[in-house]
Amino acid sequence: MEKIRFLRYNMGKTNMSLASQKSSTPFQILQRTSVPLVLFTLTLTCLLFLSQSVFLPALLMVDISGSKHNAHELKTYHEALLEQVKHKQEMRSNLVLSMQGTDYRKLSDWKQSHYPFQSLLSTVSQVSRSLHNKDGDQVVFIDNIKYFPVDGQLKLNGNVKNAGPRSMTILAQLVEELRSQPFVESLKSPSFSRIEDSVGGFITPFDIQISLK
Amino acid sequence: MKILSIINRPKVRVIGLHIIALTLLIISAQIMSKQVRAIANASQVSLPLVAELPVLERRLNTITQQIEMAELNSVLKIGSQKEQVDVLILPKEPDFDRLISIFDVLQEGLKSKNILKNASKIDIGDPIEDAYPIHFSFDVHEEGLRKFLSFTRIAGLLTVGDALSPEEREMLIHKTEEENPTGIIALEQFFSTDLLRYALDSRSHEEQLLRSFSSSDFVSLFRMTMQSSLLREVRILFEGDFGQLIDDHNLWPFPMLIMDSINLKKGGAPKWRNVSVQLFLYTAH
DSSP: OHHHHHHHHHHHHHHHHHHHHHTOOHHHHHHHHHHHHHHHHHHHHHHHHHIIIIIHHHHHOEEETTEEEOHHHHHHHHHHHHHHHHHHHHHHHHHHSSSTTSHHHHHHHHHHHSOOHHHHHHHHHHHHHHOBOTTOOBOEEEEEEEEETTTTEEEEEEEEOSSGGGHHHHHHHHHHHHHTSTTEEEEEOOOOOOEEOTTSOEEEEEEEEEEEO | OHHHHHHTSHHHHHHHHHHHHHHHHHHHHHHHHHHHHHHHHIIIIIHHHHHHHHHHHHHHHHHHHHHHHHHHHHHHHHHHHHHHIIIIISOSSOOHHHHHHHHHHHHHHHHHTTOEEOOOOOEEOOOBTTEEEEEEEEEEEHHHHHHHHHHHHHTTOOBTGGGSOHHHHHHHHHHHHHHOGGGHHHHHHHHTSBHHHHHHTHHHHHHHHHTTOOOHHHHHHHHHHHHHSHHHHHHHHHTTHHHHHHHHTTOOSOOOEEEEEEEEEEOSSTTEEEEEEEEEEEOOO
8 A cells, every 4th residue: 555655746746746747938048958958069169179170180290201291381381482482583594694683684684575576577578468458459558667676556547459459458557456466555546548549540558556565 | 374275165176177178278279270280280281292392493403514514615705705705796986988878788788689769868967865866768679668667576686585585585495404414505595596607507407406405395496486476577687688688798787776766658559558667876984
């Protein structure tokens, strides 16, 4: 009997606690979870901190020529090496070619930096010869070429003839062809006009000014 | 006491503990994202760098060795070249007699081939800072014009290295590093070869350099540079009698001449042009 009474008492207690659990407020839930939550997050943070400060650096270290470097050090070392190679290359170039830093070297390098007139001349002649009428005759005639290497200016003066009424179209083609050349920085378009010559043909004179790169 | 009593209140304690937990969670998330970044960085940055670093280190060693070798060799050559520059190329006072003699030899050479005529007198103007304007005109055939333009480009240059652009020089130097680092001495000697001596016997100078390099890569790059650079014009200008005459009359090296302007007009015959040119003769400060 005693035993039965004890069991009933215990069952009653359990039912009471279940009943009280069922009626827990959100605050009571929060109250019960707060300490475990803090303990969990604290452990997690500590473990992550440990991995961040000890394990990860040890795992990500790279052995280069007997010394260990992390990613940041590798990047810095790489940049320093690149800088050193560049510096040494300059030193080597200065040694291989004497008189660096002198007026002579500055003038000779400056002289070398100008576009060779011969190659400009060849390109202009080639472009002007590439334009012709339907019979294959030359139509662009350049009378005067002025070159100012120091200012990087090229001036062409001439006319388009033997092209009939297409003379202005041919001039436009010439301008476009010249503009597409790699040495041209800018080209001042000529004025387009057509005049009749003594034998009834058409002539389009031009004056083209090119700024070189 | 008041603070303690506030903390001991259940509501405050619960809220406080949750704020601490939330803060720790945020810190954990940050550490985690940092670690992810570090791992990603290691695979994207470190691994390629690891592959590149030994190459760079080897390159640095090679260049350092080349510098040591070049230093020994360069000490010998600088003095004589500097003297030629100071006396003949960029003198303090211009030597007009020598300049006129050079133009005379050039003119006579072109006239003898019937590719130049009607040369005007040479006008020398007052100096502008340290440069004297020189003006003259002439009628010239296309071939003669090519030679005259080559002359103006070469005037003032002393060595083979001077006639190469910085890019051309750097390409050859870089190739020695790949093919034969000790070949830098031969290349340095080639660069310091006098331009006229080279033009008079270009083949032997080129072969002397190529003896230090066996790879076809270097040979083809070298041959290409010799054909595309100003050195080709140097060889063409000095071929025949002109180079020998210049040498015999002690007119080499030419003074520093830089073209200011050139005006080409149609000549009296096909392929002939009337040329009017202004050059600047430079002197030392």
